[in-house]
Amino acid sequence: MAERSARTAILRIRRGASRRAGRMQDFKIVYEEGMSVLDGLRWIRIHLDSSLAIRYSCINANACKTCMARVNGKVEYTCLAKLNPGVTTVEPMPKRPLIRDLVTDTVPDEEKL
């Protein structure tokens, strides 16, 4: 499939542990028809930069409901958000304390240390 449609997409991702000091970083990934934003983020961790912090569990089923981020300005489940060829901006969810990169503190208080 990769060979048949060897196109690329750019994921422009906000990095860092501070909302003020964060920076945007571009990753060029191999794009396949129908790919989700989460597919792209996982691809980056395996092939380009494993230090990218993301939160997800079920990968594909939209059952765990933990993979939310701001995609092109809109809060979405990254497993449902479709990736398109071209540039897609991914930022951490607003209004939640930022931990690092795309991970915000979404753990319920009663489940914390």
Added chain:
Amino acid sequence: MHQLSTDVLIVGAGGAGMYAAITAALAGASVILLDKSLVGRGGATVMAQMTVAAALGQQEADVWTTHLEDTVNAGRGLCNEELSALLCREAPARILEMDAWGTRWARENGHIKQELAPGHSRKRCCYVDFLNTGPAVAATLRRKVGEMQNVRRLSNIAVIEILVHEGRAFGAVGLHIADGELVMFHAKSVILAAGGLTKLFARNSASANMGGEAYALALWAGAELVDMEFVQFFPIGHLAPRLVGMDPILWDPFRYKLGGKLLNGRFEEFVDRYGGADFGRYTAMRDLAAYAILKEVEAGRGTPHGGAYLDFRHISDQQLRAAFGPVIDRLLANGIDLTKNVVEVGPMAHYHMGGVRVNADMATRVAGLYAAGEAVGGANGANRLSGNAISEAFVFGARAGAAAAEYALRATLLRDMPPVRAAFEGLEALSHGGAKDAPTPAALQAELQTVMWEQAGPFRTEEKLTAALQRIQRMRLDDLPNLRLSQGNSFNLDVQDWFELRAMLATAESVVTAALARRESRGAHQREDFSDADESFLKNQLLELKSGKLVSRWLAPARRRSKGAGHG
């Protein structure tokens, strides 16, 4: 370093872990319930869109012994019948308990609706519409756990070591992912409820949390594993077109509720050629369908993505919508119109029949160490019936919680034993930042998945398995100590991946070692070089670590003596 104490520590908060937390708390024990992701959201349960098998007898006459016969029949002679009997006998009570706790099972004329599923001789599989069984039961259990005063829930903690002193488990070490700190848990008993290993294989229906950690933790702690060669490959996992927002194994209920035709790359029906009565019945047992599809692919009659076509074009839009309502719209959003398009499906790793060896109390041979759910091996033998996994999570979870609580309430807490320090010294040796060109843990995990899929997947040979074993051992000895990890403690997934990979390698080695030793084909274990079942292998294979080396031995399967005999 954080230090916490409890009576019962539960590793993994899916269906089995949450059920165990409830019964342990009801028995009067204090409980800490851990999950690597978020409690109730990260395990296999929440992903289960399908059905739960229980001989309720509400749809038609049924008794648990008939469910047992079907389970044992599917298990190809290898079921631990004592465990299978517990599963089948206690499943109805658990389903009704969940009903009382608020799970909205699909109903018909006031009774719980039960469907026929592959391999079952009665209509006994309950579900929550639409394709919502797992999320619904997980929500019920999350709510119930939340009501328990003496259960403390902790999310984002990956357990990396069970602490054992003189053959007794006394706690665990966890990695708190948010800040990279280690957490020391002192416990009187420990339940491993983090089952599943399908993430070991490149083609899988797994979540991120099914790297097989429960099996590795059990092995390292001194427990035995059983039937590790029996990985269930779900025959009709979704391959193409790309489908997001849905479980890749969604097609099973479509197939048995509506009938869907499996066609090869030439659009011919084929499953019947492999000895299955699939024609018009659509209930081919799972391992047979997987075998048939891959044999067609091998013969050059596969689909473009290496599977078979699944065809519902003979079903009307009206029938599709009546059965699956909003799911049809989710498929349309993915560009799939079942009245017009076929989809490509093929085998993918889905469930593990093998696991930790336990008795009827879910106790391992290590005092104070228990297992529950998919982590337990034996109840399903060489092949699992559809619908038995969630029943197993409920039944074994409930039993493990009660037994671990009873043990804990009689035991005293051990603290500061020598193995604690040994464990921590080992952890400190983990370096942040190997050579610049060294692979990352995530990249090595991906390589391991490819090795396991290509060389230890649905079709196995001595040659392929030997190559897999050699590569896995080299990964453990040469690569694992020299991987490149990024700096920083805050949500550092490289560190989490490293510990996960360490466990994945131990579990993968167990699967491959067991698969090499079983020189026959039976159920989900298919050897191309020994293509028939062999009576002399009508035994369970046990694995343990002796001086750091995996050792295998064989034992006749536990049979039920007669009705009501034994403590099962």
